[in-house]
Amino acid sequence: xxxxxxxxxxxxxxxxxxxLVASGLSIIFGVTRIVNFAHGAFYMLGAYVAFTLTDRFSxxxxxxxxxxIAALVVAAIGVLVEMVLLRRIYHSPELFQLLATxxxxxxxxxxxxxxxxxxxxxGRRAPGFKGAIDFFGQNIPSYDxxxxxxGPVVLGVLWLLFQRxxxxxLVRAATQDRDMVAALGVNQKWLFTSVFALGVFLAAxxxxxxxxxxxxxxxMDLRVIVEVFVVxxxxxxxxxxxxxxxxxLVSELNAFGILIFPKISIxxxxxxxxVVLIVRPWGLFGxxxxxxxxxxxxxxxxxxxxxxNERLAAIAVLVVAAALPFVAGNYVLTVGSEIAIxxxxxxxxxFLMSVGGLASFGHAAxxxxxxxxxxxxxxxxxLPMIACLLLGPLLGLLGAAVFGFFAVxxxxxxxxxLTLAFAQIVWSIAFQWVxxxxxxxxxxxxxxEKWAASPSxxxxxxxxxxxxxxxxxxxxxxxPFGFALRATRDSPLxxxxxxxxxxxxxxxxxxxxxxxxxxxxALFAYLKGSVFPDNMGISLSVDALVMVLLGGVETVSGAxxxxxxxxxxxxxxxxxxxxxxxxxxxxxxLIVVAFPKGIVGTLEAFMHRRRKSSSSASSPLLTSRIxxxx
Amino acid sequence: xxxTVKDLNSFYGPAHILFDIALEVGEGEVVALLGRNxxxxxxxxxxxxxxxxxxxGRVMFEGRDVSELPTHAIVRGGLGYVPEERRIFTDLTxxxxxxxxxxxxxxxxxxxxxxxxxxxxxxxxxxxxRPGGRMxxxxxxxxxxxRTLMGNPSLVLLDEPSEGLSPKIVEQMVDAILAMKxxxxxxxxxxxxxxxxxxxxxxxxxxxxxxxxxxxxMAELDARPDVRDAHLSx
Numbered sequence: 131x132x133x134x135x136x137x138x139x140x141x142x143x144x145x146x147x148x149x150l151v152a153s154g155l156s157i158i159f160g161v162t163r164i165v166n167f168a169h170g171a172f173y174m175l176g177a178y179v180a181f182t183l184t185d186r187f188s189x190x191x192x193x194x195x196x197x198x199i200a201a202l203v204v205a206a207i208g209v210l211v212e213m214v215l216l217r218r219i220y221h222s223p224e225l226f227q228l229l230a231t232x233x234x235x236x237x238x239x240x241x242x243x244x245x246x247x248x249x250x251x252x253g254r255r256a257p258g259f260k261g262a263i264d265f266f267g268q269n270i271p272s273y274d275x276x277x278x279x280x281g282p283v284v285l286g287v288l289w290l291l292f293q294r295x296x297x298x299x300l301v302r303a304a305t306q307d308r309d310m311v312a313a314l315g316v317n318q319k320w321l322f323t324s325v326f327a328l329g330v331f332l333a334a335x336x337x338x339x340x341x342x343x344x345x346x347x348x349x350m351d352l353r354v355i356v357e358v359f360v361v362x363x364x365x366x367x368x369x370x371x372x373x374x375x376x377x378x379l380v381s382e383l384n385a386f387g388i389l390i391f392p393k394i395s396i397x398x399x400x401x402x403x404x405v406v407l408i409v410r411p412w413g414l415f416g417x418x419x420x421x422x423x424x425x426x427x428x429x430x431x432x433x434x435x436x437x438x439n440e441r442l443a444a445i446a447v448l449v450v451a452a453a454l455p456f457v458a459g460n461y462v463l464t465v466g467s468e469i470a471i472x473x474x475x476x477x478x479x480x481f482l483m484s485v486g487g488l489a490s491f492g493h494a495a496x497x498x499x500x501x502x503x504x505x506x507x508x509x510x511x512x513l514p515m516i517a518c519l520l521l522g523p524l525l526g527l528l529g530a531a532v533f534g535f536f537a538v539x540x541x542x543x544x545x546x547x548l549t550l551a552f553a554q555i556v557w558s559i560a561f562q563w564v565x566x567x568x569x570x571x572x573x574x575x576x577x578x579e580k581w582a583a584s585p586s587x588x589x590x591x592x593x594x595x596x597x598x599x600x601x602x603x604x605x606x607x608x609x610p611f612g613f614a615l616r617a618t619r620d621s622p623l624x625x626x627x628x629x630x631x632x633x634x635x636x637x638x639x640x641x642x643x644x645x646x647x648x649x650x651x652a653l654f655a656y657l658k659g660s661v662f663p664d665n666m667g668i669s670l671s672v673d674a675l676v677m678v679l680l681g682g683v684e685t686v687s688g689a690x691x692x693x694x695x696x697x698x699x700x701x702x703x704x705x706x707x708x709x710x711x712x713x714x715x716x717x718x719x720l721i722v723v724a725f726p727k728g729i730v731g732t733l734e735a736f737m738h739r740r741r742k743s744s745s746s747a748s749s750p751l752l753t754s755r756i757x758x759x760x
Numbered sequence: 761x762x763x764t765v766k767d768l769n770s771f772y773g774p775a776h777i778l779f780d781i782a783l784e785v786g787e788g789e790v791v792a793l794l795g796r797n798x799x800x801x802x803x804x805x806x807x808x809x810x811x812x813x814x815x816x817g818r819v820m821f822e823g824r825d826v827s828e829l830p831t832h833a834i835v836r837g838g839l840g841y842v843p844e845e846r847r848i849f850t851d852l853t854x855x856x857x858x859x860x861x862x863x864x865x866x867x868x869x870x871x872x873x874x875x876x877x878x879x880x881x882x883x884x885x886x887x888x889x890r891p892g893g894r895m896x897x898x899x900x901x902x903x904x905x906x907r908t909l910m911g912n913p914s915l916v917l918l919d920e921p922s923e924g925l926s927p928k929i930v931e932q933m934v935d936a937i938l939a940m941k942x943x944x945x946x947x948x949x950x951x952x953x954x955x956x957x958x959x960x961x962x963x964x965x966x967x968x969x970x971x972x973x974x975x976x977x978m979a980e981l982d983a984r985p986d987v988r989d990a991h992l993s994x
Contacts, residue, residue: 296859303849303860310847313809314861315835315911 132266141385142378143274143343146281149377150336151354152361153288153370154329160305160368161325163224164216165543167231169333170355171238175204176334177346178246181253184341190257201335208330212323218723220322225489226722228546229679232491232672233718235351240712242348253341273342280339284332285374292370301325305368352668356554359547360399364406366416367544375414400555404536407548411539433686435608448597455586463585464657465701470592471653473693474599476677478646480689481603483678485612486639487619488538491546492553493647493674495533496526498666500648501655502560505573515579519652526648527641529556534640538633541622553671560663572662576655592653599646600690606642607686615639669711672718673700679721682731691730761820762787762915762946763808763839768817770807777803778970781817785915785948790941792961793950794992800970801950802844805917809834809841822914838869840913844920844950846904850893854884857892857903861910869914870943877906880936898929905936915946922956934959954992966991 155169183196211234219227259273292298304311304321312318337350344350361380365372380399387398412418436444454466479493503525507518533552537545560567567573582588606612617625618632626632655661664670673696681692704710721728727735761784768781778800785791795801807815810831819827826834835841849857858874865871878885881902887895892903901921908916921937922930937960941947951957957964957978964981966974968991974981981988 296862299852299856299859302856303852306849306851307847309811309831310843310849311860312831313811313835313841313843314907315832315863316860317830317832 132268136265136268136270137385137389138382139270139274139278141382142281143271143277144384145377145381146277146284147336147340148354148357148361148381149281149374150284150332150339152358152365152373152377153284154332154336155358156362156365156368156370156373157288157301157332158326158329159362159543161301161308162216162220162322164220164227164231165224165367165547166326166329167228167355168211168234168238169231169329169358170351170353171235172204172208172330172333173337173354174242174346174348174351175207175238176200176337177253177341177350178242178251178337179203179334180338180341181246181251181346184254193254193257197335197338200338201331204334204337205327205331208334209323209327212326215719215723216326217319217322222722222726224543225483225546225683226726228489228491228543229675230719230722232675233715233722235355236669236672236711236715236718238715239348239351240709240715244709244712246346246348248348250345250347252345256342259342271343277339277343281374281377285370288370297324352554356551359551360403362413363544363547363551364403364413366410366413368417369413369415372413372415400551403551407536407539411544433607435604448593451593452590455589460585463589465698467585467589467592467657468654468701469694469697470589470596471650471657472673472677472697473596473690474650474653475647476674476681476689476693477600477603477687478643478650479674480678480681480683480687480692481606481646482639482643483675484683484685484688485607485619486615486636486643488541488636488640489546489675490537490549490640490643490671491675492549492551492556492668492671493643494666494668494670495549495553495556496530496644496647497651497654497670497674498560498661498663499529499556499644500526500651501661501665502567502573502651503648504652504655505576505661506566508576509573515582515656519649519656522652522655523645523648526651527645530641530644530648531637534637534644538636538640550668550671553666553668557663557666557668560666567663570663572660574660576661577659578656582656588657592657595649595653599649600687603642603646604687611635611638672714676714676718676721678728679718679726680728682728682734684727685730685734688728688730692728695729761785762789762822763948764818764820765804765808766818766820768804768807768819769815770803770812771814772803772812773814776970778807778815781807781967781970781972783948783965783972783975785946788941788944788946789963790937790947790949790961792957792964793948793967794952794954794957794964795950795967796952796992799967801967802919803970804967805841805843805919805948805950808917809839835911835913836863838866838912838914840908840911840916842904842908842916842918842921844923846897846900848892848895848900848903848907851891853889853891854895854903855888857907858910861907863911866912866914869912870945871912872909874910877909880939881906881932898925898932901925901929901933902936909940909945913945915948916940918947918949920950920952922951922953930956952992954988 151169151173155166158164158166180197180200183200184193187196215230219230256273256276259276262269262271263275292302300311300316300321304318308318357380361373361376364379365376379402383399383402391398406414455463475497479490483489500523504518504522507513507521513521537548537552540548561569577583578588582591614625614630614635618630618635622632651665654665677692677696678689679692680696681688681690703713707713763783763785765781765783768778769776770778781804793801793804803812806812808819810829817827818825821837821839824837826837826839849860852860855874858877883899884902884906892900895903905918905921921933925933934956937947937949949957949960961978963977965972966987973991974987
């Protein structure tokens with residue numbers, strides 16, 4: 131019995147940090163409507179800065195002062211980020227906001243390694259809380275008791291701040307209707323900045339307070355952000371009480387889940403989240419949101435199928451690409467195969483994002499599932515390659531069917547958070563279930579059969595499947611299903627009113643996208659001859675997002691161009707620098723701020739303007755942005 | 761002139777909504793902006809306070825060009841705005857709603873505080889702790905006006921204050937607007953209801969399809985039944 135009590139208290143202690151980070155995320159979202167993906171990065175920075183400060187200054191004052199100063203320093207960094215970056219994108223579609231803060235996370239990950247090195251750092255014990263208390267023969271660290279008390283204290287302070295101060299009243303008002311607050315003479319800029327500072331302060335404090343419990347390392351940002359997303363999805367985004375209750379719930383599930391499923395304890399949390407989403411999609415303490423802002427579709431240019439000339443041009447390009455093996459060597463062909471595979475992966479995500487309006491931040495899960503599907507079939511069942519290529523992607527389909535069912539219950543930022551959380555769950559299963567997946571060592575020796583083994587043959591195979599995938603997805607875009615999907619994207623209510631079952635349509639789109647991604651993963655497994663958990667990792671999901679963005683979210687097939695340019699650039703970049711995350715993150719931020727239409731989108735706008743000016747006598751406003759006319 | 765609007769043009773995306781709007785409001789005047797649904801009354805107000813991003817033209821308030829200022833700066837300068845949809849903060853209590861509107865005292869503008877407003881709108885005084893979401897439409901309309909007055913404005917843009925209210929509440933609204941006028945607040949009130957406008961206004965403009973097509977005193981408007989019948993539904 132005492133053991134369970136101690137386990138329970140350990141859970142409560144873990145909840146404190148989680149609550150701090152989650153409440154910060156919630157507060158920021160409430161006012162700015164930005165889901166700050168970089169919140170985990172600020173948490174991590176808090177831990178690193180606190181490690182340095184508490185290491186440098188001795189004594190109790192040095193320790194506690196170091197913790198608080200670390201949180202303040204990181205909050206100041208947050209203010210800088212808000213003023214330099216976020217202020218430029220408050221009016222951007224939420225997809226761009228998510229991506230920009232994600233890019234920031236990538237940059238911070240490389241920066242901390244650059245500053246503090248790649249090794250785990252073990253921080254100081256807290257003065258005055260070094261020992262443990264004996265509880266019927268079980269030890270409870272006294273620092274845990276301190277954290278258990280801290281959670282409710284912070285909750286109370288936040289409550290007073292929001293209920294009893296003018297600032298709090300303004301923040302609550304802005305959470306509901308920020309334009310009206312401005313129309314009453316309040317300068318939103320500084321309100322937003324101060325809210326962001328508070329949110330980041332809480333995240334950094336959460337990180338700093340972890341150093342006596344856990345080693346500081348450069349992967350803690352993603353670990354915490356996934357847990358925090360789960361917490362806010364369960365508790366309800368924007369609710370501080372919800373963040374508290376859900377943080378306790380998730381921490382306890384983790385604490386006891388280890389006893390039930392020692393290998394894959396995250397399953398238990400996932401099940402609870404699924405149940406909450408079915409019963410209350412907006413979380414335990416959240417409020418149903420109005421339908422999310424439209425994600426893509428900023429311009430009035432309507433989509434149309436290719437003209438005959440454009441079709442001929444596309445075929446010509448394909449023929450030229452197919453002639454590559456006659457002029458290029460093996461290395462170039464292998465790179466070409468990889469690019470073709472990523473074209474498939476990118477168009478599958480593009481289909482989900484642009485046509486479906488569903489920006490998935492965990493699309494790599496289905497790519498990886500396809501790859502693992504092939505590897506397991508080939509290694510365990512010993513099936514021939516054709517059978518593996520046909521059946522392997524079905525694992526992606528299955529994953530997309532299960533996760534997609536829950537994900538499409540939500541939209542916008544919730545959808546993005548949930549897909550990310552799902553992808554992390556799949557990743558950790560692949561990572562932890564060593565007996566089946568080989569864990570970190572992956573599955574090796576998945577080589578293509580003789581007929582596809584030579585680089586030129588494999589290149590033709592990849593190219594052919596890529597062309598097929600692009601064509602099929604385009605046909606779907608201009609099919610009745612595609613129209614229904616776009617109608618649901620543009621106005622869920624209106625499409626519902628003309629008898630379209632929006633959720634089912636979106637679910638189907640999710641499954642289609644997941645299956646195509648699985649196909650790409652299946653080819654990828656044969657290309658590399660192996661699969662690893664990283665084949666479903668977050669950075670791969672982000673790669674796909676960047677490809678789509680680079681090509682142009684608002685285009686029909688921009689992802690093809692995006693994938694080719696990005697992958698070629700990426701392969702070159704990795705050979706040039708060790709700081710690929712820093713460069714990649716900076717690149718993402720740059721695209722979002724300076725180049726939101728992408729390559730194909732910019733070209734299209736240019737062509738459109740030229741056509742317009744040649745036919746003259748037309749308003750240049752036609753290609754300008756649509757603002758919601760209230 | 762308290763407020764002068766010149767050559768105001770506004771757009772929602774590709775749609776041109778307002779065409780060369782010109783308005784003038786004198787010190788202490790109540791001016792009605794009359795027009796049918798969709799004529800451009802709300803867009804005119806939203807453009808004046810800078811809530812329509814795509815606009816051109818000049819807005820002079822108390823001799824200062826405010827066309828380029830952000831919304832909060834225009835409002836802080838003493839130009840209050842009461843939106844048509846009321847936009848009460850439903851989670852906040854009556855007193856908290858008023859707190860959001862509170863601004864420092866301003867020289868040359870009538871001063872308001874909670875107690876004075878509770879005298880003007882006695883209903884509100886009886887429900888200080890009630891969340892805005894649990895008030896009737898009429899109570900919300902009073903609260904939204906009171907909230908704007910907390911900013912001590914010298915001029916208020918009142919967007920359709922009588923819309924959807926019962927005749928009894930409309931009467932109270934007339935009294936409140938006249939009381940505001942007596943305090944010295946200049947008011948521009950948009951209305952579809954000519955009867956209501958006549959009770960409070962000194963002058964009127966008529967807007968139709970984004971263009972001002974009449975401007976004059978109420979007596980001049982009454983002398984032109986053709987204008988009235990062509991542009992206002994009665």
